Amino acid sequence: MRYQSELNRLAFKGGIFKTTRILNRQTLVLSLAVGLVAALFFMPALGAVRLFDWDEINFAEISREMLVLGDYGRPHIDFQPFWEKPPLFFWIQTVFMRLFGVGEYAARFPNALIGVVTLVLLARLGTKLHSVRFGLLWAGAWLGSILPHLYFRSGIIDPYFNFFIFCGLVGVIFFSWKRNRYDFNLRRKPLFYLLTGGFILGLGILTKGPVAFLIVALTMGVYWLVNRFRWFVSPVQFLLFTALASLVTLLWYGIETLAHGPWFIREFITYNYRLLSTPDAGHEGFFGYHVVVLLVGCFPASIFALRGFGDTPQDRNFQRDFKQWMVILFAVVLILFSVVNTKIVHYSSLCYFPLTYLAALTLEGLWSGRISFNAWLRFGLLAVGLLIVAVVVGLAYLGRNVAVLKALVREDPFAVANLDAKLTWTGWEVLPGLWLLLVLALGTWWIGKRTWQRGIVTLFGGTALFVTLTLGFFITRVEGISQAAAMRFFERFQGQDVYILTYHYKSYGPYFYARRPPGQNPKRYDENWLLYGPVDRPTYVIAKITDTPDTVRTLRRIGGENGFVFYERKEP
Numbered sequence: 001m002r003y004q005s006e007l008n009r010l011a012f013k014g015g016i017f018k019t020t021r022i023l024n025r026q027t028l029v030l031s032l033a034v035g036l037v038a039a040l041f042f043m044p045a046l047g048a049v050r051l052f053d054w055d056e057i058n059f060a061e062i063s064r065e066m067l068v069l070g071d072y073g074r075p076h077i078d079f080q081p082f083w084e085k086p087p088l089f090f091w092i093q094t095v096f097m098r099l100f101g102v103g104e105y106a107a108r109f110p111n112a113l114i115g116v117v118t119l120v121l122l123a124r125l126g127t128k129l130h131s132v133r134f135g136l137l138w139a140g141a142w143l144g145s146i147l148p149h150l151y152f153r154s155g156i157i158d159p160y161f162n163f164f165i166f167c168g169l170v171g172v173i174f175f176s177w178k179r180n181r182y183d184f185n186l187r188r189k190p191l192f193y194l195l196t197g198g199f200i201l202g203l204g205i206l207t208k209g210p211v212a213f214l215i216v217a218l219t220m221g222v223y224w225l226v227n228r229f230r231w232f233v234s235p236v237q238f239l240l241f242t243a244l245a246s247l248v249t250l251l252w253y254g255i256e257t258l259a260h261g262p263w264f265i266r267e268f269i270t271y272n273y274r275l276l277s278t279p280d281a282g283h284e285g286f287f288g289y290h291v292v293v294l295l296v297g298c299f300p301a302s303i304f305a306l307r308g309f310g311d312t313p314q315d316r317n318f319q320r321d322f323k324q325w326m327v328i329l330f331a332v333v334l335i336l337f338s339v340v341n342t343k344i345v346h347y348s349s350l351c352y353f354p355l356t357y358l359a360a361l362t363l364e365g366l367w368s369g370r371i372s373f374n375a376w377l378r379f380g381l382l383a384v385g386l387l388i389v390a391v392v393v394g395l396a397y398l399g400r401n402v403a404v405l406k407a408l409v410r411e412d413p414f415a416v417a418n419l420d421a422k423l424t425w426t427g428w429e430v431l432p433g434l435w436l437l438l439v440l441a442l443g444t445w446w447i448g449k450r451t452w453q454r455g456i457v458t459l460f461g462g463t464a465l466f467v468t469l470t471l472g473f474f475i476t477r478v479e480g481i482s483q484a485a486a487m488r489f490f491e492r493f494q495g496q497d498v499y500i501l502t503y504h505y506k507s508y509g510p511y512f513y514a515r516r517p518p519g520q521n522p523k524r525y526d527e528n529w530l531l532y533g534p535v536d537r538p539t540y541v542i543a544k545i546t547d548t549p550d551t552v553r554t555l556r557r558i559g560g561e562n563g564f565v566f567y568e569r570k571e572p
Helices: 002-042 055-069 088-100 104-129 132-143 146-151 158-179 190-208 211-226 235-260 263-277 289-297 301-308 317-339 345-368 375-400 402-408 413-418 428-448 452-482 484-491 509-513 527-532
Strands: 499-502 539-544 555-561 564-569
Touching: 002 104, 002 132, 055 088, 055 104, 055 509, 088 104, 088 158, 088 190, 104 132, 104 158, 104 317, 104 345, 132 146, 132 301, 132 345, 132 452, 146 289, 146 345, 146 452, 158 190, 158 211, 158 235, 158 317, 158 345, 190 211, 190 235, 211 235, 211 317, 235 263, 289 301, 289 317, 289 345, 289 375, 301 345, 301 375, 317 345, 345 452, 375 402, 375 428, 375 452, 428 452, 452 484, 484 509, 484 539, 484 555, 484 564, 499 509, 499 527, 527 539
Parallel strands: 499 539
Antiparallel strands: 539 564, 555 564
8 A cells, every 4th residue: 555655656746747847848948939039020130220319329328438448337428427327237238339349239239138038038927827828928919019119129228127127026926925825836935036026126226226116115005005004025024125125236336435425326316306307308298198108109009908907817816916016017107207297208118017918918818708809999909000000101101292291390490401311212111001001900800700819910910010110111211310410420530539519409429429539638528618719629510500600700611411510610
């Protein structure tokens, strides 16, 4: 009897090991497949167009100056200390600038890489929460939505910032599930997940600042209130979480303060207060700005996410709890950045995580037959989708009929001059819009016919391809109209020891594209000296036609293009 029992035990144990091996193999295959698809979309042609001024060039230049100065402890811009952001993202950019050289591809590659990691994470987490199908739906909803897709083909800082915040919050969630003995397969002790979450959140703070902690703390606080003050984490545990998150950041902040005094902290706080209280750098908008951004910009996931806020099929306690966390995270981020006076599209980008999760819940419910594809879902898809189609087709039409566009912006001489850019519009620019129209028609029709796999793949895969087509047909033309003339002017002086002044407007273009060297006369930061003083190097000035320095007698006009006017300093 004992012998038979031992045989049964070993057989059972062997079965577990065999099942585990199969699951691990499936997980590996899933990760590789999702990662490969993501890489094919995100990584090619990253350097096909110049970086767009403001944030892209700013961050790339900071990383370039780290390499030039050999100073990795303190960010600089125009070789002056830069206190608006901590250094982690710039450290990552410098790694790839060393690998690929200073340029657009290296500046954008870090985000393409974290894009691959993010989609693999969503696929694996979704599989763990629900099923392999759900994991693919979550990753696919992100890949096949417009702004979340574009997000990983840019050189902005937010993809890393948001990734660390989300993973930090997931650490807290896993801790609470393990602590409360939820029926969820977590092999480590509860404290491991709490400390890991704190460490990762600290990386988020080191990427963009303490707003990372603020978002997680607010989300935890709202969750606590919604659940009637149920202690999912004790005050001591929260302090431990906070301490570890702070320790990661304070290692750098502390070293910076010891080396240079508290000025960085003071300026950083002042800057962030300005972002909260005023529309910084002219970035202002109405209170509902981010609602519109998420609804239209995150199409088509946004339409399915709206339904995901309602009742969705969730059979397990941890599934219901995770949805609640995602709804709270979405609300906290949306409300917080609706209140903030500075309005920039990517400020609400952390919402992409919960939004695509809620979309995946709806898609899973449709697929399983527990949610119906009703008239409201169909209307939302067609209304927002056709709006996007109309915009793309309209842009193609206006590109071929510039006179119409000039008439629309005739009260802005600079915009009118921008439109004089020598660009070729072939008429084929209409193709992305027509492609999206076809995707909408086929996707909604197949989903309506309950041909779920074909319909969902068509809708989201087709939208991902739409984004790629739109970039291919429009991005160089948009750049040609908006900034190419100025950037070409800066590139003329690449590697030369000259001064370049942007007259009465701010641009990071001359720093990155002229590759300004360090060690120049400190007076170069004084506009009055550059215009009238005894300059010791060739000096050039660029201005917009709406604000030209023609009355400055020390300048000689040397040309102009697309709304920009170029000047040279006369010999002092």
